Amino acid sequence: MKSSQQTLRLVHPAAGPVSRARKQFNTLIKKLESARALLAQWKETLPAVMSKIDSEYSPLVDTQGERFKQLLLLLDEMHGHKLLGKREREKLSRFVASNALDLLADADDAVLKDLYNRHGGADFDAQEDQSKEEIRLMMEMLLGAEFKGDIDVRSPEAMLKAFHAQLGEQDGEAAAPAQHREEPRPKRAADLAREHRLDAEAQRVKQSMRDIFRKLASQLHPDRETDDAERRRKTALMQRVNAAYAANDMLGLLELQLEVEQIDQASLANLSDERIKQYNKVLKEQLSELESEIDGFICMASVEMDADIFDEVTPVSMIRALDGDIAHLRLRIAIIEEDLQSLRDVKMLKAWLKALPKLSKQQQQRDDDPFC
Template sequence: MPLTTQYTVRIATPAAGPQSRVRKQFNTLVKKLEAERVRLALWREELPKIRTLADDEYKPLASTFDAHRRRLLVQLDEACSDRTMSKTDREKLADMICTIARDLMQMDEEDELIKEIYNKHSGCDFDSEMDAEKALIRQMVGEATGVELGEDVDFSSPRAFLEAMQKKMEALEREAGQQQEQAAQAKPAKPVKLSAREARQQAEELKLKQSVRDIFRKLASALHPDRETDPAEHGRKTALMQRANAAYAANDLLGLLELQLEVEQIDQTGLDNLDDERIKQFNRMLGGQIDEIKFDILALGSAFSLDMGWDVGQHSTPKAMMRVLRADIAAMRANVNYIEADLDTFSDRKQLKAWLKGYRIVAKDPGYGEPWF
């Protein structure tokens, strides 16, 4: 989708009398749609760069940090068995061990060594805790959405869980559709009586589809490349026809109108002379296109945010997302340096005991250190 076009679609103010509200609204919606198209193109251009930076710098640092934490966990577990450690020292070490272990098992629930260390120092069984929590989540989701999740649902990350939910809902929709088809074939359906409002909405939808279809048919009639014998003109019309097909498939009214202007199928006078009823139909379509592009932008950013553990919708622009990612890379690099220093310090029992004197066990809020769900 182009960032800009030289064929700007606007409806001019009539020479006689003030411009109607629907005409002003048309121009406003076109400007908004153009702005959203630029935003979407920017996200599509910049997001691969952001992902590359995350893959090349953040994720290797995060993997190194987790590997160091695993080493630290084993080191602290061994320190607990040291007879020189007091009861208070062991309580503090157990608190540290459980906190680190819970964080690590968010990344990998199947690490048996971490699980064993956690169970030993927490007095609980990690698998039993997770089974109970997952059962509660399945129950809550079922009560809220009516979707019954099986025990095999993926809880490894928010993104994995949402994808599992989506697949389950799509399967239920397909099943419901099949049942409706079978019922319709078995028994003739009774005519559904629509309310006046539903009838108006249905009629309006048909008008909108017909408007787009009419524009596309005019373009297709003028641009069909098979009617051209000149190779250069055949190539030009083939490219234009591909754009028309893409715009029609996407229900892209603005794209079709821009093509009409480009191939001089309509001119500014033709746009200016559109009646208010037709413009009102166009306004509804433009509003729908704006909503669709906003959703596409949110979906693009949300997928990456879920992978990074960020709040969905937190970043309004790729530039803001890149800024946060660079800050996270710097913070993770510092974390790696800190934990490497801790590994060195805690390897000496005397230094560890001295450090533990300043450590305080803080009462945790419910859910502290729990997996994301």
């Protein structure tokens, strides 16, 4: 028996030029094979990556956050040391306030709020309430809708849900029984003819799939076999035929025909251009569905990687990026743990503060208005 993995290509008869339909068939087959391979790679890679995120990456993120919180508490403790000068204390306070604010973006922590309030000279909760109200007013102005109740204005999903609910209320208030409904205009003869032509073409395409399916089913029906081994073989093949037909997988059905020797390259070469065009229509739809599925995996991967929309995200690049992030997190944790030991020495702390880069204007503006 021939392998199901043999290459499917449409050779052309020895005489005559190669038709456009035949060239397109081969091109579509190549693209489908590539798309299949890529989709299989995504299906294998993404679950493994997600598992690694849960088992390695996320725990390291939590560990880094906890260690950094310990570092901020240590710096808070050292803030009043008599050997620190005024400028050193100011620099230390800016560092504590700025980084406490960063940590608060991911956690509602009373200890971090206290650190931010004391070292930043502000009230975190009051600033957050003010910022939320400003965002609410801005969104109401932009969308022309009034948001009622307690809505998480920092959640796009919550805002979108509230907006749609508001639109629903407005539509309900504005709705009234239609007094006069316009009768649909009769379709023109040209439109009717076009619809009839498209329907007929769709039926021919479906019939092409049915023809292949019926030929395979006729040969592979397991109930007709008396030999147990042959019945099991045909049962497995028939399951693949049913799955390919249900998935509109023309390539899979043609490969199965090659596998069970219903067709060969010579019989493919003798197909009419009309039949090849019908095959091409199904192959195009199949390719489009595969590409849409691949795009879904790329979208999920891009969100997990926080990738730029212009980045080319592939299974390989996703694994490489995750491994790089894990290595970076481990290095950051090791550095923080060293600082937790060394910065208890005020001389080391003073040297550390001296080496600390100055806050940029953007960072200073964010500290002055952390919710902008």
